[in-house]
Amino acid sequence: MNSPLERKAEQIDWAGKNYLVVDDFIGVRQLLRESLRSLGARNIDQAASGGEAIALLAKTRYDVVLCDFNLGDGKNGQQVLEEARVRNFLLPSSVWMMVSAEKSVESVMGAAEHQPDAYLVKPITEGVLLTRLNRAWHRKQVFRPIDQAYAEKDYLRAARLCDEQIAASRVHETELLRMKARLMEKSGEPEKAREAYERVLAGREYQWARSGLAKIRMVNGELEQARQMFLGVIAENRYYIDAYDQLAQVYQHMGKYEEACTILERATKLSPNSVPRQRNLGKVCLKLGNVALAEKAFRKCIAIGEYSVRRTPDAYFGLARVCGLKNDPKEALVLLGVAQREFGAEHPDMPLRAKITEGLVYHESGDYRHARKAGDELETQLNARPERPDVPTCLEMATLLFAVGVKDAPVELLCYVARNNHDNAVLLDEVQAIFDKARMGEEGAELIRAAKKEASDLMNQGVLLWKTGKLGEAVAWMRTARNKLPNNQRILFNAAQVLVSHMKEKGYDELMAAEAHEVLAHVDQLQPGQQRFAQLMEQLAALVPKAEEAAAEEEPPAPPEPAA
Amino acid sequence: MDDTQHSQQLALFLASTAHDMKNSISVLSGTLERLLDGAASQANTADPQFAQMAQMLYQTRRLNDNLMQLLALYKQVGQPEYPFDVQPIPAIELAEQVAALGRVLLQSRGIAFEVEVDPDLIWHLDEDLIVGVVSHAVNNAVNYTRDRIRLALSQIDEVLEIRVEDNGDGYPQALLDAGAEAMSGVASGVDFRTNSAGLGLYFAREVARMHRHRGRHGAVRLENGGLLGGGCFILTLP
Numbered sequence: 001m002n003s004p005l006e007r008k009a010e011q012i013d014w015a016g017k018n019y020l021v022v023d024d025f026i027g028v029r030q031l032l033r034e035s036l037r038s039l040g041a042r043n044i045d046q047a048a049s050g051g052e053a054i055a056l057l058a059k060t061r062y063d064v065v066l067c068d069f070n071l072g073d074g075k076n077g078q079q080v081l082e083e084a085r086v087r088n089f090l091l092p093s094s095v096w097m098m099v100s101a102e103k104s105v106e107s108v109m110g111a112a113e114h115q116p117d118a119y120l121v122k123p124i125t126e127g128v129l130l131t132r133l134n135r136a137w138h139r140k141q142v143f144r145p146i147d148q149a150y151a152e153k154d155y156l157r158a159a160r161l162c163d164e165q166i167a168a169s170r171v172h173e174t175e176l177l178r179m180k181a182r183l184m185e186k187s188g189e190p191e192k193a194r195e196a197y198e199r200v201l202a203g204r205e206y207q208w209a210r211s212g213l214a215k216i217r218m219v220n221g222e223l224e225q226a227r228q229m230f231l232g233v234i235a236e237n238r239y240y241i242d243a244y245d246q247l248a249q250v251y252q253h254m255g256k257y258e259e260a261c262t263i264l265e266r267a268t269k270l271s272p273n274s275v276p277r278q279r280n281l282g283k284v285c286l287k288l289g290n291v292a293l294a295e296k297a298f299r300k301c302i303a304i305g306e307y308s309v310r311r312t313p314d315a316y317f318g319l320a321r322v323c324g325l326k327n328d329p330k331e332a333l334v335l336l337g338v339a340q341r342e343f344g345a346e347h348p349d350m351p352l353r354a355k356i357t358e359g360l361v362y363h364e365s366g367d368y369r370h371a372r373k374a375g376d377e378l379e380t381q382l383n384a385r386p387e388r389p390d391v392p393t394c395l396e397m398a399t400l401l402f403a404v405g406v407k408d409a410p411v412e413l414l415c416y417v418a419r420n421n422h423d424n425a426v427l428l429d430e431v432q433a434i435f436d437k438a439r440m441g442e443e444g445a446e447l448i449r450a451a452k453k454e455a456s457d458l459m460n461q462g463v464l465l466w467k468t469g470k471l472g473e474a475v476a477w478m479r480t481a482r483n484k485l486p487n488n489q490r491i492l493f494n495a496a497q498v499l500v501s502h503m504k505e506k507g508y509d510e511l512m513a514a515e516a517h518e519v520l521a522h523v524d525q526l527q528p529g530q531q532r533f534a535q536l537m538e539q540l541a542a543l544v545p546k547a548e549e550a551a552a553e554e555e556p557p558a559p560p561e562p563a564a
Numbered sequence: 565m566d567d568t569q570h571s572q573q574l575a576l577f578l579a580s581t582a583h584d585m586k587n588s589i590s591v592l593s594g595t596l597e598r599l600l601d602g603a604a605s606q607a608n609t610a611d612p613q614f615a616q617m618a619q620m621l622y623q624t625r626r627l628n629d630n631l632m633q634l635l636a637l638y639k640q641v642g643q644p645e646y647p648f649d650v651q652p653i654p655a656i657e658l659a660e661q662v663a664a665l666g667r668v669l670l671q672s673r674g675i676a677f678e679v680e681v682d683p684d685l686i687w688h689l690d691e692d693l694i695v696g697v698v699s700h701a702v703n704n705a706v707n708y709t710r711d712r713i714r715l716a717l718s719q720i721d722e723v724l725e726i727r728v729e730d731n732g733d734g735y736p737q738a739l740l741d742a743g744a745e746a747m748s749g750v751a752s753g754v755d756f757r758t759n760s761a762g763l764g765l766y767f768a769r770e771v772a773r774m775h776r777h778r779g780r781h782g783a784v785r786l787e788n789g790g791l792l793g794g795g796c797f798i799l800t801l802p
Contacts, residue, residue: 027591034598101586103647103692121692123590123628125597127664128695131657171686174652204688204777206650239647 012137014130015040017063022046022053022080023099024072028122032066035126039133050075050307057089064133065090066120069100075307076273082114083309092144095136099124142172146179153524156538159183159192174200181212188531190216207233207240214243218250226250241271248280260284261293268297275305275312282318295322313343313350317357324361329370332361349389352381356393359400368404375404382409388416388487390526395430402438410438411447418448420487422455455488462494471502475512482519492523493532500539508543516540586631593624597668604671618672622706625669629700629764648690648774655685655717655724658695662715665699666706670713673706680716687724689801693771694726697784700764701728701797708732708795716791720800723780727790728797734788735795743786768799777802 019041021032029046036044045060047053050071057065057080065084069077077098084090098116117136120128142165149158162180166173177196184193194216200209214229230247233240244267251260264281271277278301285294298319305311316339323332336354344350359374378401388394394417398410414431421427428448435444458481465474478495485491499516503509517540524533600621603614659681670677698715705713709730716727735743743765765784772782780802790796 025587028587031591031594034594038598103649122586123593125594125665127667128661130664131661135657170684171652171654204650237648 012134014064014133015042017041017043018060019044020047020053020056020060020062020065020067022048022050022065022067022071022077024048024068024070028068032124035124035129036066038126039130049073050077050080053080054083054089057084058087061089061091061094063091063094065094065096066099066124067096067116069098078114078273079308081116085114086309092147093140095133095140097132097136139172139175142169142176143179146176150183152537152541153521154537154541155183155187155534157541159187174203174206178208178212181209185212185216186529187534188529189534190219205236207237207243210236211240211243211246215246218246218253221253223250223254227254239270241267241277244270245277245280248284252284257284257288261288261290265293268300272300273304275301275308275310275315278304279312279314279318282315286318286321289325291322291325294318295326298322313339313347313353316342317353320357320361321364324364327365329361329365329367333358349387349393352378352389352397353393355381356397356400359404363400363403371404372406375401375406379406379409382413388413391417391421391427395434398434399437402434410434411440414444415447415451418451419455420485422452422488423490428452455485455491458484459491459494462491462498466498466501471498471505474498475502487522487526489523489526489530492519492526493536496520496523496536496540500536500543503543508545513540513543586628589624589628589631593621593628596621596624600668600672604668614672618669621669621672622703625703629696629703646774649692650688650690650775652686652688653691654683655687656681656683658691658698658726659715659717661695662698662702665695666702669703669706674711675706675709676712677702678712678714680714680718682718685717685719685724687719687801688777689724689775690771693774694799694801697768697771697799698726698728701768701799704728704764705730705732705795705797708735710794712792714790714792722802723782724801726799726801729790729792730794730796731792732794734793735786740786740788743784768797772799772801775801 014036019036021029021036021044023029023032026048029048033044033046045056045062047056051074053065053067054075067077067080071077071080075083077100081096081098084096090096095118096116097118097120099120099122101122103119103121117139118132120132146158146161146165149155149161159180162176162183166176166180169176177200181193181196181200184190184196194213197209197212197216200206201213210229211233214226214233217223217229218226227247227250230243230250233243234247244263248260248264248267251257251263261281261284264277264284268274268277268281278297282294282297282301285291285297298315301315302311302319305315316335320332320335320339323329323335336358340350340354347353355374355378359371359378362368362371362374378397389397394413398413398417401410401413414434418428418431432441432444432448435441435447438444462474462478462481465471465477475498478491478498481488481491482495496516496519499512499519503512516536520533520536520540523530596617600614600617603611603617659679663677663679666677702713702715705728709732712731714727714729716725716729718725765786768784772784775782782799782801784800785798787796787798788794
């Protein structure tokens with residue numbers, strides 16, 4: 001065969017790699033093993049189920065995994081992949097090929113968090129396998145430094161690496177632009193994300209790029225435009241499920257819960273096995289009072305979560321609420337018990353959240369005596385531990401506590417929220433509204449004012465120390481401020497900024513760098529995708545002394561922001 | 565109401581049956597390829613059993629192609645039912661996969677396979693569908709060629725043109741007509757019972773038409789002539 005096909009740049013040695021083949025049909029396993037052997041492979045393990053696969057993955061680091069999506073009862077291929085990634089059973093260089101009998105919807109959904117490196121449709125033949133393996137391998141080489149920076153959350157460096165690679169590898173240009181757009185979204189730079197999407201669309205219409213533009217519109221509050229764009233994407237390819245999820249979000253922002261529910265229902269029909277999608281559907285249904293559909297969604301969510309590392313207790317809480325609405329608080333309590341047993345170990349705030357739901361269930365079913373009892377128990381729990389759950393849970397809890405007649409605990413919760421979010425006007429309005437509803441409007445306004453002042457005083461003192469060059473004192477001051485207001489994002493950002501400035505002036509310090517990382521990780525957890533997070537992560541990474549490189553030209557640090 | 569429920573059940577039944585058969589057929593054709601490959605390396609090609617096995621492989625391939633098309637078609641390729649998946653793919657890798665899929669069959673029939681492709685050409689397409697359609701065209705050409713088949717991929721103006729040519733006597737008029745019909749949109753007139761090529765052409769046309777870009781869509785056509793003077797199957801994608 002005198003063809004141009006024999007031209008092949010670097011040959012990859014597929015013979016020496018470790019392989020795992022997962023399929024519940026022995027004939028297919030044997031066939032795949034033979035195909036791999038003909039590529040020279042010697043080390044080939046086989047698993048007939050998801051459980052067997054996980055056991056093998058835990059023992060051996062495989063270079064290549066060929067995994068059927070449909071594995072009969074138990075975990076499916078996607079769940080095996082997710083678990084393997086979450087439990088760190090895969091090398092960064094491992095290639096995961098998802099195999100299915102027909103083109104799977106998942107392969108075009110695009111937004112799944114844990115994507116395989118390639119999807120293969122049966123029948124799999126040696127030639128196709130080899131081409132796809134080579135491609136996945138080369139792609140890994142191109143993406144490895146980017147993935148590394150991504151894992152370190154240095155999104156701006158990762159984006160720069162994307163730019164460099166785009167110039168070098170035309171085959172991956174589209175995918176690199178997609179990655180860059182995602183990085184820019186995570187860095188709080190929607191304009192640059194938009195540029196990347198538009199560059200893709202200038203060449204070819206891709207639904208994920210159109211969807212990306214729509215998402216930017218949504219975040220900007222241009223809800224009607226976003227809605228139309230998502231509808232357009234779905235009209236083009238009704239299997240692009242991510243657009244359904246996003247569209248449901250748009251409808252929720254618009255306050256149109258009926259429409260959100262309808263679109264999520266359609267999405268779950270097309271792709272039913274997503275834990276987060278079923279959970280969202282259940283929550284929207286609860287808002288609408290559609291108890292029957294909420295129940296169905298939460299039950300499905302629990303069922304598919306059984307084999308998934310991505311399961312969360314939310315479906316149990318949702319289902320308990322459903323039971324309350326159906327006047328069956330007994331069943332609700334059983335569910336809350338199960339949730340605490342199943343999730344107590346990984347979720348420290350389970351007792352709190354279970355108790356909130358218990359109170360809501362009693363309150364909604366009209367049993368005010370038991371609701372009050374739950375409220376009192378909640379107050380005791382709050383007094384026993386200083387940590388507070390996330391803001392929505394705090395607000396939910398305060399609302400419930402006021403409703404059942406508890407006074408001190410909800411006031412304390414709302415003050416906590418106000419202190420830690422002193423510059424978030426929308427949230428402070430919500431807090432005020434809860435006070436108003438509890439007939440504590442004036443008292444509440446005064447408390448919020450005091451909370452705001454406390455936070456800005458702490459901030460301003462830190463900035464003053466920084467500006468007058470007292471970096472050591474500024475660092476110490478911001479530590480105190482952080483202790484007092486552990487979840488105030490402005491204070492956290494300034495604390496990290498002061499640490500970075502200190503290291504820029506006085507030299508790198510491992511302990512300080514670790515502290516800054518910890519602070520930034522925390523703020524990213526509170527609210528991901530902020531510009532200052534990406535910038536500080538980049539500055540922090542640049543401070544680490546490199547083996548040979550001399551400290552190149554460095555931009556002067558941005559001053560910490562003074563309080564508003 | 566009852567009718568739709570019935571047809572849904574039928575579709576479900578067809579789907580699971582077809583998937584099951586697909587597994588068996590992949591094992592069957594994989595095993596045959598291996599046996600043929602082994603026989604070829606031991607220079608047993610003169611053995612009459614070799615020719616029979618080659619024929620078996622050819623038939624298994626046809627079965628597999630038909631099954632793949634049925635699976636895709638009953639889910640209405642072209643209608644927004646198939647999860648259509650366009651990606652940038654190097655043309656040379658398309659050729660590589662088609663060549664690999666046909667290798668054993670072509671060798672067993674003593675057919676020379678020539679490939680012509682610009683190594684830097686990249687195109688946006690649904691790889692699984694296009695590899696399927698072009699492989700099917702190559703399998704078809706096995707039936708018509710004397711001893712050569714040529715696969716050529718090149719950019720012509722704003723489209724990717726994929727040609728499968730052979731050095732046989734050319735397609736019979738009935739098939740050329742079926743090809744023209746399939747393209748003119750009166751595809752419903754193609755009788756799949758009397759014209760086995762009709763299904764393949766219909767499928768190829770649907771796949772081509774799914775590929776759209778700036779208001780244009782893909783197409784297929786059949787001709788006689790080309791570089792080898794026999795039948796030509798031509799797929800163009802915008």
